[in-house]
Amino acid sequence: MIRRVDADPRRPHRLDVPRLPARVFLPSGRVARLSDEAARRAAAQARAPDIQPGGCMEALTLLEAEDVTRDGDGAPLDVRGLSLRDFHVLRALLLRAGVQKEETAELPCENCGEAFRVAPSSLLEIAPFVDGELDDPELDAPFDHDAAHVIPAIRVGAELARSVRVAARTVEEALPLFRAESAPARITPAIVIAMGITTLGRERRASAIAKALGEAPPEAYQSVADLLYEAHYPARLGAVHRCATCGARSDLDVPWRREIPYEIGEPRKARRDFPDLDAFEAMVASAADRIYRARGVRNIDLFVDDDVPACDDGxxxxxxCYTPGGTDPTLGMPRPPEIRLFYRTFQAEHRRDRSFDVAAEIDETIDHEITHHLHHLAGDDPLDDEEHAQIEEEALRRIGKREATRRAGKGVASELAGFVRTTWPLFVIAFVATYFTFCR
Ligand SMILES: [Zn+2]
Ligand SMILES: [Zn+2]
Incomplete structure (x- = not known):
């Protein structure tokens, strides 16, 4: 699906221009045929000035343009009758192919803070859509439209609502949301209906729901928005960016710009305090004391590292992390085994999830690394094998099994998680031998 274009002599760098795939499987199971040529022709035409570039309305205009889409049998595709999930897959493909221009995401790496810029759709793995390999229990899971999904309490009139129901929506039904794309986020009854929210607690009236959402605490509204994303976008529409500096992954939404507002009002800053470095070290020391005794180990050095945390292969x-004892390669001196805890990862987890229990996680981490230590002494670390297998499995599900096989065949080691089985074990062995056995 990627065409190599001939180099223009004035531009020394060749560009791989991804094309729209000719045929894709959509989350609902239906098939869509796409014409790259017709889509580019439509994109070259002038558009109404109030249409947001890269947005849903623009995508709809392009997909409805002459000859751009057909259904599996070659008949015209009713784009407005598509479910939002199906539509957003087509939209992601338009962005990835550059038919629509995607806004660049500019973010700091959550691990080391280094800024990066990327168009998320350029990192989307599309092979599973092309190959019809949409059977992953998580990435392709259907949304439960009948269930009452639990959310943090939101006041609705005199009651507190603790659940929400979200119905499936077609493109036609979601048009009010698309039209509001370029306007500031305000929840109106029409928007509530377009979003598919049918009940908030026991409330069914769109007007009352709109008012309640508009006044909801930001975290509570965001958990509703998270559910809407889950309902109307397949989990597979996401990309993994790896930091060029520290290797940490950032998971990005594709398409990056989504029609469902994620923030309304001011986000609240108040967070439970995270222990400072001294307090954290004291917590680690006392936990280690207790856990070393309980597990019958000693002489494992313990460090709290407040530098940029190391990342696992994923x-x-x-x-x-745990590093077995050995000989220090630079000093040539014997070195005891060590357990290292990364202060900043604990801090980041706590920032992300206020219920993150720092003390309990310290305990669990130390205990986990001791398990690696004991496995290492026994000469075999099934825990480590399992962790590596999990990382590989995760990447495989995202890229697609058939695509992984194709890449392995071409010897393209574009993903770290090691589809190239010949280099993967060597990489792991080299790493473990010289450095850490990773964990947690
Ligand atoms: Zn980084
Ligand atoms: Zn581990």
Whole structure:
């Protein structure tokens, strides 16, 4: 699906221009045929000035333009009758192919703070849509439209609502949301209906729901928005960016700009305090004392590291890691085994999730690293094998099994998680031998 364009002599760098795939499977199971040529022709035409570039309305205009889409049998595709999930997949493909221009995401790496810029759709793995491999229990899970989904309490009139129901929506039904794209986020009854929210607690009236959402605490509203994203976008529409500096992964939404507002009003800053470095070290020391005794180990050095945390092979910042004893390669001196806890990962987890229990997580991390230590002494670390297998499995599900096989065949080691089985074990062995056995 990627075409290599001939180099223009004035531009020394060749560009890989991704094209729209000719045929894709959509989350609902239906098939869509796409014409790259017709889509580019439509994109070249002038558009109404109030249409947001890269947005849903623009996508709809392009998909409805002459010859751009057909259904599996070659008949015209009723784009407005598509579910939002199906539509957003097509939208992601338009962005990825550059038919629509995607806004660049500018973010700091959550692990080391280094800023990065990327168009998220350029990192989307599309092979599962092309190959019809949409059967992953998580990435392709259907949304439960009948269930009352639990949310933090939101006041609705005299009552507190603790659940919400979200119905499926077609493009046609969601048009009020699309039209509000370029306007500031305000929840109106029409928007509530377009979002598919059918009940908030026991309330069914869109007007009362709109008012309640508009006045809801930001965290509570965001948990509703998270559910709407889940309902109307398949989980597979996401990309993984790896930090060029520290290797940490950032998971980004594709498309990056979404029609459902994520923030209304001012986000609240108040957070439970996170212990400062001294307090954290004291917590670690007392926990280690207790856990070392309970597990019958000693002479494992313990460090609290407040530098940029190391990441596992999948790019997840580590809470802790274990390094077996050995000979220090630079000093040539014997070195005891060590357990290292990464202060900043604990801090980041706490920032992300206020219920993150720092003391309990310290305990669990130390205990977990001791398990690695004991496995290491026994000469075999099934825990480590399992962790590596999990990382590989995660990437495989995202990229698609068939695509992974194709890449392995071409010897393209574009993903760290090691589809190239010949280099993967060597990489792991080299790493473990010289450095850490990773964990947690
Ligand atoms: Zn980083
Ligand atoms: Zn581990």
């Amino acid at each position: 790019g997840e910042p580590l809470l802790g």
